Amino acid sequence: MKGKVTSFDIAHVAGVSQSTVSRALRGSPLVNEETRRRIQAAVDELNYKVDKNASGLRAKHTGTLALLLFEDPTADESHINPFFLSMLGSITRASAKRGYDLLISFQQFSLDWHADYADSKKADGIILLGYGDYLAIRDKLSKLVAQGTRCVRWGAVLPDQPDVSVGCDNLSGGYEVTTHLIGQGCRRIAFLGDASSHFPEFFDRYRGYVNALREAGLEPEPLLQVNGVSTERSGYEAVETLLARGVNFDAVFAASDLIAIGALRALGDHGLRVPDDVALAGFDDIPMASFINPPLTTVLQDTKLAGEILVDNLLRLIHGEPAESTRLPARLIVRRSSQRPR
Amino acid sequence: MKGKVTSFDIAHVAGVSQSTVSRALRGSPLVNEETRRRIQAAVDELNYKVDKNASGLRAKHTGTLALLLFEDPTADESHINPFFLSMLGSITRASAKRGYDLLISFQQFSLDWHADYADSKKADGIILLGYGDYLAIRDKLSKLVAQGTRCVRWGAVLPDQPDVSVGCDNLSGGYEVTTHLIGQGCRRIAFLGDASSHFPEFFDRYRGYVNALREAGLEPEPLLQVNGVSTERSGYEAVETLLARGVNFDAVFAASDLIAIGALRALGDHGLRVPDDVALAGFDDIPMASFINPPLTTVLQDTKLAGEILVDNLLRLIHGEPAESTRLPARLIVRRSSQRPR
DNA sequence: CTGAAAGCGCTTACAG
DNA sequence: CTGAAAGCGCTTACAG
Missing domain, CATH: 3.40.50.2300 (Response regulator)
Incomplete structure (x- = not known):
C-alpha cells in the first residue's frame, strides 16, 4: 500500500507546518482553535497515529510501563500464582486508565532482571511483582534506584528499604x-x-x-x-x-x-x-x-486498590514527584x- | 548522571566505527570475530543497551507483540476469566522465549480496539484473545487483515474467516x-x-x-x-x-x-x-x-501449546510467511x- | 570486513 | 500563534 502516513502528510492536508501538527497533537496551548480543528480533521481523514518510536526517541519517554513478574524458581512452571494474576489484571487496568501501555515480562528470579527494561528505554518505569527472596534482590533494588530507574514494588513495606513499595498489612x-x-x-x-x-x-x-x-x-x-x-x-x-x-x-x-x-x-x-x-x-x-x-x-x-496505588506511585516517580510506600489494610x-x- | 551511553560510545571504546558496533550487535556475519569480541567487551563494560525506540524507528519493527484481551462487557469487571489468564501466561512465556516483548491491553469489546496497536507502531503484530460476539468483530477483522496488520486470534476456526486463528476442537x-x-x-x-x-x-x-x-x-x-x-x-x-x-x-x-x-x-x-x-x-x-x-x-x-502456536503463527505472518489456522485437540x-x- | 552518510518520524528550542 | 531546523540513536545501503 501507499507509504505510512506521517505528520508531514497531515501538515500538507491541513495547510500548516509539521511542527504545528505535532504541537496540536500533543495538546499544546499554543495552537489556534481553528487550526487545531483543521488538523484533527486531517488526522481523522487519514487515520493517522503518532509513531511511538519516533516520539519516544525524541522525547525520551515511552508512554509504557513494564511489569516484571518474577517467580520463585521452585514454583510449578505452568501455573502462575492466581494472586499475582489478579494483581496483573488490576495493574493493567490502572495503567490503561492513565494512558500508559503495559509491557509484561516473566522473570526467573535468578536472572539479571534489573538491567532489562528501563535501561533499554522500553519503559518509563517498572513495577516489580512476585514472591521471592527479598534479601537476594535488595542490592539490585538499591542499584536500580541509585541509577535513577523509576520503580515500585509490590511487597512488604520495610523500615529501611531502598525503594517505594506497596503491600498489605x-x-x-x-x-x-x-x-x-x-x-x-x-x-x-x-x-x-x-x-x-x-x-x-x-x-x-x-x-x-x-x-x-x-x-x-x-x-x-x-x-x-x-x-x-x-x-x-x-x-x-x-x-x-x-x-x-x-x-x-x-x-x-x-x-x-x-x-x-x-x-x-x-x-x-x-x-x-x-x-x-x-x-x-x-x-x-x-x-x-x-x-x-x-x-x-x-x-x-485489595488487589484493585493495590494496582492503582502502584501505578500512581510509579507515575509520581516518573514525573519527579515524591512517592510514599503504602501499607494497605488486610481483611x-x-x-x-x-x-x-x- | 553522565549522558546515556550510545553506540558511538561503544565504538569509541572498541576503536571501531558506530556502523560496525551496530552490525556486531545485530549479529551480522560481516563482522570479524576479534572485532566482535572487542565490541562485546565495551558493551559489557559500559552496560550498554540498544535503544529500542531508535532501532524500531529506523528498522520499522518493534520487537514487541501486542495482546488484546477483550472481555464481554456483561462480564464481572473485577475478575478476568481464569482460562484467559492461563492463556496470557502461556503467550507471555512463548513470546519471551522467541525474544519478543509483550504489550498487554484489556479492551472493552465495544471500543475501537482495531486501530490501537499495530497502527501506532507499538507492536509488530497483535494477538486477539477473548470471548465475544464474533459476528460483531468480523468486519473489523477483515479490515485489519486487508490493511496488512499482522494478527492472530484465539477462537473458533471457521471455514470462511478472514484471519488466522488457533482454537480447540x-x-x-x-x-x-x-x-x-x-x-x-x-x-x-x-x-x-x-x-x-x-x-x-x-x-x-x-x-x-x-x-x-x-x-x-x-x-x-x-x-x-x-x-x-x-x-x-x-x-x-x-x-x-x-x-x-x-x-x-x-x-x-x-x-x-x-x-x-x-x-x-x-x-x-x-x-x-x-x-x-x-x-x-x-x-x-x-x-x-x-x-x-x-x-x-x-x-x-492445552493452553501452553495454544500460546506457542499463536505466537509462532504471528511471527510467521510478521516475517511474510504463510500461517495456517490450527485446531487443537480437546481432551x-x-x-x-x-x-x-x- | 569496515566506515561515512543518509534518514526513520517525531519534539522542541529558536526566531519570528 | 506559527515555521524552519536540529537532533534523538539507531540501521542499512553504498563505497571501498
Missing part, C-alpha cells in the same frame, strides 16, 4: 487470623511458610501470629513452624513434615492460600478432616479460596475451614 | 462430554450457553452436543438450551431459567467452567445435588475445576461431578 493480617483461630478454641496452631527476613511478607504474617499467640498466653513452638514457598506442593509437603515430626496441632495457618490448598489435600490424604480435626486458614483470598471444600478462611488483600474473611464444632 | 469436545453424560445414564441433558454463530466456540460445543444426542437416538429440545455468556452469574441465572421453565433434566453441560460453577451454586441453592440428582460438566479445565466440590468434569484445552477430563450413582 501482613502483620495485622497474621494477627487477626491467629486470634480468630484461638477464638475457635485452637491452642496448637501450626504456621506453614518461611519465617525469616528473606521473605518479609511471610515473616510479618508469622510475627502477627506470634503476637496473637502471646497475647493469648501461648508460646510459639518452633516445631509448629515449617518453611515453605507459595505453592500447593510446598503446602502438601509442609503438612507431611509436620506429621513426621509427630507434633500435635489443632489448626494450620498457611502463609498463603496456595499453601493452604496443598495443606488441605495432605490433611485429607492423612485422614484428618477440616475443620473438625484441624482448623485451616490461608492468606490472599484467591478466587479458588471460596470454591474449595470446605471454603477457606483467609485474608483479603479477615471467615469461611468454613476454620469453624470448629463447639 | 470444540465440536469434538462437546461431543465427548455429551457422550460421556449419556454413558452415565443421562437422557435429559441441558446445554447452558449461547448457541448461535455469534459465539462460534459455544456453538460448536453445542453442535457436538447435538451430534452426540442424535447418535444416541435422542432429540435436542429447545427448552433444554439456555443462552448465556461465560460468567458464574450467567450460569446461575441459566439454571434458574431452566427451573422456571419447569422442564425436567438429569444433566447439565455448561459451555464453560465458569458457567458450570455458577450452575453448581444455583443447583445447590435449589436443593439439587450434583452428581446424584443432576450430573454436571463444563469446558476449559480452569484451575478451579478440580477444586470445587464435587470436582468438575470438563474439557481440557475430556472426567471428575466426580458427572459420575451418576449406578
Whole structure:
C-alpha cells in the first residue's frame, strides 16, 4: 500500500507546518482553535497515529510501563500464582486508565532482571511483582534506584528499604487470623511458610501470629513452624513434615492460600478432616479460596486498590514527584475451614 | 548522571566505527570475530543497551507483540476469566522465549480496539484473545487483515474467516462430554450457553452436543438450551431459567467452567445435588475445576501449546510467511461431578 | 570486513 | 500563534 502516513502528510492536508501538527497533537496551548480543528480533521481523514518510536526517541519517554513478574524458581512452571494474576489484571487496568501501555515480562528470579527494561528505554518505569527472596534482590533494588530507574514494588513495606513499595498489612493480617483461630478454641496452631527476613511478607504474617499467640498466653513452638514457598506442593509437603515430626496441632495457618490448598489435600490424604480435626486458614483470598471444600478462611488483600496505588506511585516517580510506600489494610474473611464444632 | 551511553560510545571504546558496533550487535556475519569480541567487551563494560525506540524507528519493527484481551462487557469487571489468564501466561512465556516483548491491553469489546496497536507502531503484530460476539468483530477483522496488520486470534476456526486463528476442537469436545453424560445414564441433558454463530466456540460445543444426542437416538429440545455468556452469574441465572421453565433434566453441560460453577451454586441453592440428582460438566479445565466440590468434569484445552502456536503463527505472518489456522485437540477430563450413582 | 552518510518520524528550542 | 531546523540513536545501503 501507499507509504505510512506521517505528520508531514497531515501538515500538507491541513495547510500548516509539521511542527504545528505535532504541537496540536500533543495538546499544546499554543495552537489556534481553528487550526487545531483543521488538523484533527486531517488526522481523522487519514487515520493517522503518532509513531511511538519516533516520539519516544525524541522525547525520551515511552508512554509504557513494564511489569516484571518474577517467580520463585521452585514454583510449578505452568501455573502462575492466581494472586499475582489478579494483581496483573488490576495493574493493567490502572495503567490503561492513565494512558500508559503495559509491557509484561516473566522473570526467573535468578536472572539479571534489573538491567532489562528501563535501561533499554522500553519503559518509563517498572513495577516489580512476585514472591521471592527479598534479601537476594535488595542490592539490585538499591542499584536500580541509585541509577535513577523509576520503580515500585509490590511487597512488604520495610523500615529501611531502598525503594517505594506497596503491600498489605501482613502483620495485622497474621494477627487477626491467629486470634480468630484461638477464638475457635485452637491452642496448637501450626504456621506453614518461611519465617525469616528473606521473605518479609511471610515473616510479618508469622510475627502477627506470634503476637496473637502471646497475647493469648501461648508460646510459639518452633516445631509448629515449617518453611515453605507459595505453592500447593510446598503446602502438601509442609503438612507431611509436620506429621513426621509427630507434633500435635489443632489448626494450620498457611502463609498463603496456595499453601493452604496443598495443606488441605495432605490433611485429607492423612485422614484428618477440616475443620473438625484441624482448623485451616490461608492468606490472599484467591478466587479458588471460596470454591474449595470446605471454603477457606483467609485474608483479603485489595488487589484493585493495590494496582492503582502502584501505578500512581510509579507515575509520581516518573514525573519527579515524591512517592510514599503504602501499607494497605488486610481483611479477615471467615469461611468454613476454620469453624470448629463447639 | 553522565549522558546515556550510545553506540558511538561503544565504538569509541572498541576503536571501531558506530556502523560496525551496530552490525556486531545485530549479529551480522560481516563482522570479524576479534572485532566482535572487542565490541562485546565495551558493551559489557559500559552496560550498554540498544535503544529500542531508535532501532524500531529506523528498522520499522518493534520487537514487541501486542495482546488484546477483550472481555464481554456483561462480564464481572473485577475478575478476568481464569482460562484467559492461563492463556496470557502461556503467550507471555512463548513470546519471551522467541525474544519478543509483550504489550498487554484489556479492551472493552465495544471500543475501537482495531486501530490501537499495530497502527501506532507499538507492536509488530497483535494477538486477539477473548470471548465475544464474533459476528460483531468480523468486519473489523477483515479490515485489519486487508490493511496488512499482522494478527492472530484465539477462537473458533471457521471455514470462511478472514484471519488466522488457533482454537480447540470444540465440536469434538462437546461431543465427548455429551457422550460421556449419556454413558452415565443421562437422557435429559441441558446445554447452558449461547448457541448461535455469534459465539462460534459455544456453538460448536453445542453442535457436538447435538451430534452426540442424535447418535444416541435422542432429540435436542429447545427448552433444554439456555443462552448465556461465560460468567458464574450467567450460569446461575441459566439454571434458574431452566427451573422456571419447569422442564425436567438429569444433566447439565455448561459451555464453560465458569458457567458450570455458577450452575453448581444455583443447583445447590435449589436443593439439587450434583452428581446424584443432576450430573454436571463444563469446558476449559480452569484451575478451579478440580477444586470445587464435587470436582468438575470438563474439557481440557492445552493452553501452553495454544500460546506457542499463536505466537509462532504471528511471527510467521510478521516475517511474510504463510500461517495456517490450527485446531487443537480437546481432551475430556472426567471428575466426580458427572459420575451418576449406578 | 569496515566506515561515512543518509534518514526513520517525531519534539522542541529558536526566531519570528 | 506559527515555521524552519536540529537532533534523538539507531540501521542499512553504498563505497571501498
